[in-house]
Amino acid sequence: MFKPKESFTVWLAGMQWLFFIFTNTVMVPLSIGHALGLAPEDIASSMQRSFILTGVLCIVQAVWGHRYALMDGPAGVWWGLVLSICASAPAMGMDVGTVAASLSSGFILSSAIVIVLALSGFLNVLKRIFTPMVMGVFLLLLTFQLANTFFQGMIGYDQGGKWDLKMAALSLFIIIVVALIHLKGKGKWGQFSLLGGIIIGWTLYAILFGSSSRMGTAGGSNGIWHWLPWGTPGFEPGIIMVGLLAGLVNMTNTLTSLTAAGRLFKREATNKQFVRSILFTNGFSILAGCLGLIPFGTFASSIGFLENTKVLRRAALIAGSMMFIIVGIFPALGGWLSTLPLSVGNAVLFVAYLQMFGTAIRSFQGTTFNAKTIYRVALPVLTGISIMNIPASAFAEFPPLLTPILSNGLIIGVILAIILENLVRWELFETKAAEPKAAESKDHAMKPAAQA
Structure with a gap:
């Protein structure tokens, strides 16, 4: 049992995890839904399913899987792949419905093959291929990719190539606040720099710009559990092949994440941890394919979050994941959380991911x-x-x-x-x-x- 003070600290750290998981998850079902032309109520339902499954998977991984405080959620590799394929559908002579049906097949088949590979000892081959040098390159590129995305979001960069100077100034202030709390915070308060930045930034944003929802969809649909909402799985050979490649890339992401986590937690991941992690991630990915969601993956970006907060306890991640599940169950909570301004979330995450740069550099030591x-x-x-x-x-x-x-x-x-x-x-x-x-x-x- 936790002591009252210790329990408060865990739940406060959990709140920090909640915002981190939410910010990394919310845009995925929204953008995928718009790309596939889904109705607003279907997008809202997919958001709720995504929140619940992501929260459950994080808890399962922390307790029975890799047993690290690492986020598992909608995989960025799959996200970019799906959006790109949807955009290329006209050039391939396919309608969106055909693409969606083939994507479902790709999700399920790719995840099943990765599970077979993991049980067959393929991880040993990957470990020989993914040397510390390759992992360092992976983490460096991931840092640049994320930092560029979040930098554009925090300055209000639009498609016309213009900045929102007022928003950029607020983001700069948030970065300074997060850095000061992290560097000057006494005792454990320095661990909650990201949460402090979100609260202060959200408050100032409401004062300067007013409140506005960035999701644009509402919950309240009648039932959220729809089996095969993208239709009966189809078979488009090209999409299936690209999906298999994405599954392998996602598998290497797990390898990189757990290896980096082993250094941070000062206990190297065992082969059983790697296998359990892949089994749970891809087991949930098969379920995701049946529920109209993209496959899951272990977030290497969690390393930057952990480096910044120094809260390595699994209990904090579990607490945040439980809150995230509740957000998925009650649409009103998701609606409130969706009013978190995109620029504020991006500014805070920009600071968090700066720590990943150091993790990458240490791979070259x-x-x-x-x-x-x-x-x-x-x-x-x-x-x-x-x-x-x-x-x-x-x-x-x-x-x-x-x-x-x-x-x-x-x-x-x-x-x-x-x-x-x-x-x-x-x-x-x-x-x-x-x-x-x-x-x-x-x-x-x-x-x-x-x-x-």
């Missing part, structure tokens, strides 16, 4: 870099960032089913890192670079003796 070996990091990272900054319209001439992969800087950067790590013997370049330095040191050591 012990590696010698020189004029030649720097390519093993610089080439995949800078290539990935360059692709991230190319407009989606530039990939219009590419084959529609390859566009989601080729236009994803994170995936291309990680693939390049894997190729470089497996085709180039970097230790040879490290040795050659070190030899002149050793010779030079020897010459310096001999000079005093000669002078004597």
Whole structure:
């Protein structure tokens, strides 16, 4: 049993987790629903299902799965893939209904195959491929991708390429507040910098801009549990193949997240933890495919959140997940939480994810870099960032089913890192670079003796 003071701290940390989970989840069913042309009441129902299943999965993972305080939710890889395929549907000669039905098949089949691979020992192969260098590249690119997204959101950057200076000023103030609470907060209060930033920022936003909902949908639909709401699963070979690739990428995301978490929690994840995590994530993903939701994944971005808050207790995540389930059950609560301004949430998360940069850099510790070996990091990272900054319209001439992969800087950067790590013997370049330095040191050591 928790002591009263300890229990209060856990629930306060849980509230912080609640906002983190909500901010990372709410836009997924909303954007997917609009892309598929779903009715507002169907989008609202899918939001409630997404909230409930995400909360339940986080608890299951914390108690029986990987047993770390890591968020599991709608996978970003799948989210981007679905939106890209929906946008490319006309070019592929398919209507949205056909795409949705094939996506459901892709979700279910991909998740089932990943489960089989995990039980067959494929994780050992992935561990050999995903060296610390590859994981460092993955985390760096993920940091750049998230920071760019949240930076645009917190300054009110619109499609016309203009800033909202008033909103940007408020976001800057929120960043300063979060940083001051984190750096100057005494005792445990420094752990609640993100929660403090949300409360202060939300209050100031209401004073300066008034209150407004950013979701644009309301709950209150009659029943939220609809089996196969996207129709009977179809079979479009191209979509299925791309889905299988996304499933493998999502599997590597779990590997990266748990490996980074092992360093943070100072207890390395065992093979059983990896397998249990993948089983639960993909088991829920199969259920998600049957309920009109995208597959789940372990959020590597949780590492940045944990680095910032220093609240590593699973009890805090469980408390936040329980609150999130309640939000999903009662639409009125979801409606209230949806009034959290997008710019405020983005400003707070921008600060949280800065810590991921440090986690990525620490992955390179012990590696010698020189004029030649720097390519093993610089080439995949800078290539990935360059692709991230190319407009989606530039990939219009590419084959529609390859566009989601080729236009994803994170995936291309990680693939390049894997190729470089497996085709180039970097230790040879490290040795050659070190030899002149050793010779030079020897010459310096001999000079005093000669002078004597």
